[in-house]
Amino acid sequence: MRLAKVACADCPIRHRAVCAEADADDLAVLESIKSYVSVPKGGSIVAAGDAFDHVSSVVAGCATMSRTLEDGRRQMVGLLLPSDFIGRPGRARSSFDIEAVSDVTLCRFERPAFEKIVRSSPNVAQRLLTMTLDELEIARDWSVLLGRMTARERVAKFLLSLVRREASAEGQEITDGPVVLHLPLSREAIADYLGLTIETTSRQFSALRREGLIETPSARQVVVPDVAQLTLEVLDDDGGPIA
Amino acid sequence: MRLAKVACADCPIRHRAVCAEADADDLAVLESIKSYVSVPKGGSIVAAGDAFDHVSSVVAGCATMSRTLEDGRRQMVGLLLPSDFIGRPGRARSSFDIEAVSDVTLCRFERPAFEKIVRSSPNVAQRLLTMTLDELEIARDWSVLLGRMTARERVAKFLLSLVRREASAEGQEITDGPVVLHLPLSREAIADYLGLTIETTSRQFSALRREGLIETPSARQVVVPDVAQLTLEVLDDDGGPIA
DNA sequence: CGAAGAATTGAGACGGCTCAACCAAAGTGG
DNA sequence: CCACTTTGGTTGAGCCGTCTCAATTCTTCG
Structure with a gap:
């Protein structure tokens, strides 16, 4: 239109x-x-x-x-x-x-x-x-995730990439304090992005929630109380390009 | 030097x-x-x-x-x-x-x-x-392989990408007839390329050999008797970008 | 309130990984 | 020239993480 x-x-x-x-x-x-x-x-x-x-x-x-x-x-x-x-x-x-x-x-x-x-x-x-x-750099970085990372690492890295992307869009610093994310994707789309199934993706969200690394007020909202702590879940996280 | x-x-x-x-x-x-x-x-x-x-x-x-x-x-x-x-x-x-x-x-x-x-x-x-x-197109195409393809498909697609790359470097047609490939990579490097382990990669080579889809005169040489037949092993193979 | 879609959870199957043994080819030194 | 080592590849057995299939719950929206 x-x-x-x-x-x-x-x-x-x-x-x-x-x-x-x-x-x-x-x-x-x-x-x-x-x-x-x-x-x-x-x-x-x-x-x-x-x-x-x-x-x-x-x-x-x-x-x-x-x-x-x-x-x-x-x-x-x-x-x-x-x-x-x-x-x-x-x-x-x-x-x-x-x-x-x-x-x-x-x-x-x-x-x-x-x-x-x-x-x-x-x-x-x-x-x-x-x-x-x-x-190109983002695509290659993502290849590392798809080829070598565990489901847990993939989900954590996905969330961190959203944190960074939101921060950079608003020209803000990346804070360690609580960050509220709006997920632009359904679980199915996230799974397709991460090379996983819906079920595995959902289980990883649940696991991160159980362990207090994230909160999920609704399916499309994620709160990251401590970004640094979530970062520890992802080996290699050099910050990476902003995807 | x-x-x-x-x-x-x-x-x-x-x-x-x-x-x-x-x-x-x-x-x-x-x-x-x-x-x-x-x-x-x-x-x-x-x-x-x-x-x-x-x-x-x-x-x-x-x-x-x-x-x-x-x-x-x-x-x-x-x-x-x-x-x-x-x-x-x-x-x-x-x-x-x-x-x-x-x-x-x-x-x-x-x-x-x-x-x-x-x-x-x-x-x-x-x-x-x-x-x-x-x-960028090659990297994204590879992401599909890393995220969704089976070990067998990955190895087949890897071999096909070499066939295409050799053909394009020499400006030749892609023939169906027997193609002799020299592998520039060790099994370990191939595994790293495909997001697999050495062992899985080696098993897939063996399986393709057993089924007559390839011959391996030496570890670094692969003969593809029928390129079209190997292509059938890879869903989606649209030809794809030349990697 | 009921229906449809989205997300979660559970149980079991399976593909690829890990660990380990074995083999072949290529050096290397006596 | 032959043990011995090293390197790279293959094969086997069992395990584990993710997938599959299925049931259940939660949301959203008529």
């Missing part, structure tokens, strides 16, 4: 998205070709194999990138939150499904027009490269 | 590496600042946490990118073959270990000098972006 445009100057992700380094000229062009689109919770943004006619930035809401095998096994490969970029300049087709898990607002560009900007604006090209390198 | 330079015009990876799209001017600059370095089998190229003083392209040999957790668990996140790029412009430290698994020849640039070229040459910047996007 089409939405009214918001001026880039007022955009909540102006300084974190692909347009972050755009100068006044770049921004004028981007502003002229962008359109806002809203995708309802559960809606598809692109399906694996589909053409990528547009690229976009997530302005609000949460989306997932995943692949489903023929027999139904499903693995999420990325969580898309505000300021994240969707699409691949220079590539016509998506090899993953991208779906809204909450109502999502996208700032969208037609792919050819966006590719032209990438070619003409070093600022935008540079920003896109930096974001892609960040994504 | 320093080696004599090879002219870019004679370089075996000239048309596949980060310099592939470089024009004559770019190439002159690259040629003037590059140096060739050889790293012996088993040697470290960079360690996790170390400064990235240089970036480089793999000219010959094979290297791995991996992380080792404090308790010794290890996950490989990338296999580096000729034409692959090592390093991250704009980031000073590596978050993974990069090690030579055979004697490796690198075409190396000091990071600041290379970053300058990326800023001044749209061709190089564009090529770097494309390569990074390819790497």
